[in-house]
Amino acid sequence: MSVRDLLSPFIAWKHLFREPVSIRDPFNREASERYRGFHQNDVEKCIGCGTCEAICQNGAIDMVIVEGVEGIKTRPGDSGLRPRIDYGRCCWCALCVDVCMTSSLTMSNAYKWVENDPDKFRYIPGVDKKEWDNVKQGYHRPDGHRLNAPERIEMPELEPAERIDSFVEIVGGYSVEQARLEADRCVTCGICVATCPTHMPIPEYISAVRDGDYERGLKLLYDSNPFSQICGKVCTRRCETTCAASHEGDPIAIRWLKRHITEQVPYEKYRDIIGGPLPATGKKIAIIGAGPAGMTAAFDLARKGHEVSVYEARSHAGGMTRYGIPEYRLPFETIQREIDLIVSMGVEMHYDTRVGTDIQMQQLQQDNDAVLLAIGLWLGRGTRIPGADHPHVYKAIDLLRRIRDGEQLEAPKSMVVIGGGNVAMDIARSVARLQKQQQGEINVTLTALEDKAHFLADPVEIKESIEEEINIIDSRGPQECVSDDQGKLVGLRSWKVLSIFDDQHRFAPTYDESDEQLHPGEWIVEAIGQMSDVSLLGDALTEKLEWDRGRLQVDDDGHTSEPWLWAAGDCVKGPDIVSAVATGHSVATSIEAMFEQKEAQNA
């Protein structure tokens, strides 16, 4: 101990005349730029997927019904629920912000909240108005900081050069590892389920992929969709358009994961996993059309033990999947496996039997307890522009059928396709393959009213078409199919489309007549729309049935105005394979309910 030790402490007194360092007004001090304060939610952006709820380790978030707030409605891709946060639970970790699929959930830098009533510490950000709603500062997920991978695992595909001269299937299917990685991206929110017409348990089967439990996955698939193998390849996958992951990244490849499950389970085991039919009931049902809708209903009803006969005008079952989709997208084998599986449930098939000619509706009505009309959309629409009656102006649907039927078509030197949908792409790409095979080079032009951003076709189809050297010219309004003096078709004359939709988003093209082009083509193929051929019903029945704007009027279960007749598939709700499956299911349920009702009455 020294004198220094006695005196040195007095240095402390130097602070006496310094200004104190206290914050003058601590009540209004702003927190830092990144501060994690109370939540904000852009409810318009939010889709109510509940991922925030799932990740919250405090159980602080509830997904609650929000009613009467503008912009929030339960609709495909938006559950209509919004997160409500309990500040008696929250720990401000911001995992909910980090995981938010739309970046709608953020945090303000407000931090002061004092209440006398402990029940008040709960609110729905963005809905219940708070003073920090418009605070700009606060925690937002930093760029690149993601808790789940935004990018889809690439599907192995044949390169354009490899695939363009054959009808070999393009897509290879995921490996187990790829599928696991892709399945891993799913946040299991289930927003997709309601969008899927047949409500496949998507999150559940994706988690089966994650777990590698493919048999469980297959069971889940076939419980809701007997066309799972086919849907795994060509489903219109509306689910993916609403996928929560699609808001900030690629949607989950739900279709490919479905396909992956069906590929991983050996076909021999399918039947055992799915389970066979119940004992026979003696009830008889006739189904017209062996497409997805008809066969789905057949599958359901046959499994219930009913006697099901399917009448198909063509030589093979599968309907549009068999005759409308090119083989490079859906090989015959897949269809056959699917059909065989359904038939194995005890369905009686009548091929090459056209109702209306080979057998009459009245006959079916008499012989069966119920009849299901699942006739699809087999009449192609035409533009009926001048010259459209030329013999080399085709309907896409007819051409496709001919190609898939194995007819040896001689491909034209050049061809113009009218239409921007998937059928247009299909025919363009099919004919391109034929051209490549027969002539070695491709000359297909595809024109459509819409601009590319609004094509009805799947973006992947467009991308692949371009890869396959299809010349896509968008925003062209067809005016005339031009023939030369010899009557030989030379091409399509078109005008530039200025705009295609009106302000109500209804189709109303306007043209720039000065911008006129002639697209050369020996063939012109129209792929603008399809309709049902209902002539098989006969005049009397047509007259008897109720119609709704050109389509058969059916109730939610596919029941027509006639008690014995149901309708399903594209002819009532289409065209879409998975909707067809869905209507098949609901018709089967409805028929079953009718049987039960009758039983109850008889008893």
Next chain:
Amino acid sequence: MADAEFGKADRSQYPHRRPDGSLDIDLTSGKYLKLWQGPNHPGITGNMSVELTVCGDEVVEGKTHVGYLHRGFEKLMERRTFIQCFPIVCRICVPEPDFNEYCYAAAVEELAGLEIPEKAKWIRALILEMGRINSYLMYLGGQAGAFGQGVIGQWTTYARDLMLDRFEELTGARIYHMFILPGGVRDDLPEGFDERMEQTLQEVERTLDDVYDTMFRNAVFKKRAVGLGYVDPALVDEYGITGPVARGAGVARDVRKDQPYLVYDQLDFEPVTGRESDVYARADVRRRDLLMSVDLIRQILSKMPHKGEVMATLPNVLHWKIPRGETYIRGECSRGEYGYYLVTDGSGYPRRVNVRGPSYTHAMALLEKLIVNVNISDVAGLMVSLHTYPPEIER
């Protein structure tokens, strides 16, 4: 049946007779006084208590009682997914939460086979050193306060608060930063962070100068602290002593040097040691260690890569599963070796997490040993000098 078996039925041995039978205190004799320090007691570090048996002014026996802050973290983590554990681990040690975040993240990364980006390592080291400074500043205030010199606590808490401001702008929170998550760190340094950090460091250094003059060169402080709470270097291994307590006894063990993690192998420093192994020596070790952290932060900020990712790509955290395995991750926190023992079983949840904080041994076995024959007035000073944080003991 279970209840009966696990209920502590047999209390007939109380007060406990040690196996060697050295101390048999008869409270009814009137010779001894039972005195509880804590949990509601300003001289206790945090919410814990010491049950003192005193004879006159002298402690003849001291038993630590913990569990007032027990929240069952290790159990709670077993029912939280790997990412959900991330916000909760920092709560295990309130004054220096980042170590939990780091150890947990590193353990998960090791078992999951994740490699984190280079820049994340630097930022992590930066945060850990900032946390160390905070913890030491708090300690210095506490140590002086325990001997009745309140003004030191005022200064150091102010300096700590400035550091909390840096924390806030970097991590978005003051106390529980929740910034180091498995895979990296949340975000890059904000704009202009270096300059503001430098200002803060200078303020910390100025404060430390004042503290040195008023606390370390203080006759009365020396009178109280020198010679108090001597820890025999031979006890260091026996009692599992780590950190400044061990270094104060001259045992130069510093995990940062012995088993370098993050970027410590690229930094220039030497473990700080003392000799006398008393309260004063430990305080001095911590003071110098604090200054070393200031230096380390400067090194980190100057050597840190300017560009680069701060976060590795994680699998989807909502169903992140980690294969079966076990590991132990340790780091040098301000109080000694901090470690996480993580066992996974291939599911999406940890099988078992064991948090090994330095206070566990320091505040229990060691304190109970050191406290014997200490004046009541020195109990607080002694406890503080072990720098224990109760929440990490009972978790």
Next chain:
Amino acid sequence: MKDDFEKLLDQQPEKEPEPQERPALRDIPVREELVPRTVTAPDGQEIRIDPLQDYYCQAGPTVQTPAYTRIIEDLFNWARAESLWILGFGTGCGAIEMRPLMTPRFDAYRYGIQWRPTPRQANLLVISGYLSVKTLKRAIRSYEQMQNPKYVVGLGSCTINGGMYWDSYNTIKRLDDYLPVDLYITGCMPRPEALLQGFDDLKKLIRAGKAEGANKYAENFERYKTNQKRVIKDWDMPDYSW
């Protein structure tokens, strides 16, 4: 306040209050030194000592009426509001933000807020965060030793609805089940600024004469005790410790 409490009452299952004589002791043996014992005085007289008995006061809390005139009570309330003495009991992690509060940066002394190391002198109990059952027992003891009027502020989300320890076996979820709470400040941790705001709001409550938690506690003593005893299994404290 009154309404909130009614809510609370409605939520509680109507359960008969347990018998008064230390019910939980049935299962949990009491520590040796707390068991009543008989000692022999030097003069040979035998004295029975019950360590759990406070020989000075054996009465439960009673409702204390305000001063007889409004003006005096208002003056008192003003004084109470401007002189908040916090009990220095850091029950949970919230205690860490108390230190900046009382030191230069935020300097709560400016606002008449002080620390008191003993519950007798404090009139504000800050429950700083989660309460483990073990601490709850001590917090109740501390609270009961404080004098009427006294205030309780729950700090952090854990006091409101369990916070992040909502599924822990060792922490309570709703503070208002066990103590009459005047104010809650949410946060995890609430920043010192939020605490100051909370204290400011508390001052307003006190000035308005609305912070009558102590009387509420006395009025509903049975119910609070029932709730407390339901979770504190090792009930080795008297019910009448004032």
Next chain:
Amino acid sequence: MSFEWIMIPYSLLTLFIVINYGLLLTALMQKIGARVGRRHGIPIWQNYIDLLKNYSIRSSITHGVMFYLGPVFRLTGGVGLLLFVPTIFGSEMFSNLSFAGDLILALYFIFFGSLGMALGAGESGHPHSAIGVSRGLSQVTTSELPFALAVFAVALQYQTLSVNDIVAAQQGGVMNWTLFTNPLAVAAAMLSFLGSMMRPPFDVVLAPQEIPIGPPTEYHSSYLALMQTNRVIFPIAKMVVYMNLFFGGAASWPVFFLKIFLIYFFSLFIGVVFPRFRVEQSVRWFLIWAMPLGIAAILVV
């Protein structure tokens, strides 16, 4: 000096002024201490509010008669001390009830409060109180010893036991103050003063970090308020004695305020920068450093 009834209201006025000055001065000292800690500290009127608050606490419990009497004794000590020494020298109004032997009485009163406190705190039954009291008594005893010696020296020096006379003897210039005439006695007394002000390094009696505030642990509401009142009267009273004995007394209120402030500040000046001694350390310190000074002072005289 004969006793006059008018002295009673006069001395009550003194008491009133001293209480207010004490309340403000204590707050001011706290503010100064806070400034060293780089903050603002309490508002200057905070003590009034605290006092009012404590009187307004509705409930209070007692641990027995002595528990109640403790603060009263203490207050009596403070008030008594103040009332029996002249506050303002030469003033008719503020000479209080001083009389020829008041120095003896003052010494007694200084100790009286501590004793009362000891009894009350002891009755409260709290171990911290008990420890605090035992510490307090031993420290007070040793710290009063140098003071007593210094007083003895001063009494010897001026050959009187009347405070008034002692003050009178110091009039006529700064150099007449005991401070300069008998610096050893003043040094001993000032060291003792440090010990009696309950500030570091001699605040082990209260020692919040060890035995939460010691003797008054159990005191609350109006008891505490009573003690607080005393806490502002007693030091001032004591400082009045110091001022009168060693610093030439005060002939007017401003001088009084200034001198008291400076004496008070002396304890703060030391207190802010040092930690506290353990009780046996402080006892030893008084015995080693202050006592010899006191003895030396007597010897010098």
Next chain:
Amino acid sequence: MPEGRGYQRLKSRTSLEEILEVATEFERTARDFYTELAPKVSKQIRYLVEELAEEEQRHYDLFSQLRMRADIVEQIKQSVETPASDRRFSDCIHLPELGDHPDDQAVLQYALGREHAAMEQYQSLAESTPGGPIRDLFAFLADEETQHKNELEKRYYEVVHSGGV
């Protein structure tokens, strides 16, 4: 044949009143045409024809009311030049060749043609009429027909471009 007679009248008369009369007649004939067609088409598309008939009936009512309006009775008597677009307008009044079982596309195409001609007719009438209520009247008629045509156009696209996968 009512259609033929209307055509003749339009050629020879150029008074405004007459034009309005012809227009009314034009709508009436259309209405009658659709009404007659309805039972002949398949029930599937009958809704379309019925809707068209209803719309024409609405127009007919509108024009009839217009002619009764007091404020234009005087001006309506004035004569104007036969508009240039007259020919196409007239063409449309010819009996359409829809066959026995026209489909929805054909019906819509026919209806579109009619509305287009009427629209152009009124537009050019409006252009060749000096400002005032008459011009307003023609403008109104043109606008009415334009709207109808737009509406039909949208419906056309909706019907025809459906089912396009």
Next chain:
Amino acid sequence: MQTLISQLQTRFQLSEFILQRDNLAFVTVTREQLRPLLLHLRDKEGFTHLVLLTAVDWIEDNIFQLTYLLGDRTAGCDIGVRLMLPRDVASMDSIHDLWPTAATYQRELREMFGIDFPESPRVDEDFILEGWTDLPPYRRDFDTLKYSQESYVDRLGRETKDPAAYMKLKLYPDEDNDG
């Protein structure tokens, strides 16, 4: 580390050797061999530091795994000695005489897992919990959420909806929503 383990393997019956990192290995040992092994490691191999002692409940196998983690601070490496204990006779020999701090770990294990360490000081005293009457909480069969819900009342008024189920209900109200 490898060489050390192979040396140890000649002296003790070790199984399940896992080299987790260069400086961290785990071995499993029998109950009888534990004490000699720990002594050997402490006195001969320089693993003087008891880093931790804890347990893992492998309830599926009816086993408690005790992990004694020893550290060699000079060499900067650790070895975890694992011991499998039958869950229903959970009792183990105390090592508090080797490392005094082990007593604390053992108290915790006794309380939190119900693993008894007879002879260990104060092992039967309450440690962290107070008045605990249920299963030892760290056992896997103790459900903390259930216990919490039964013991501590939740604040009322919380309810949540599953987005998928709610959407189905809302968008397809007629459908059978059992699934």
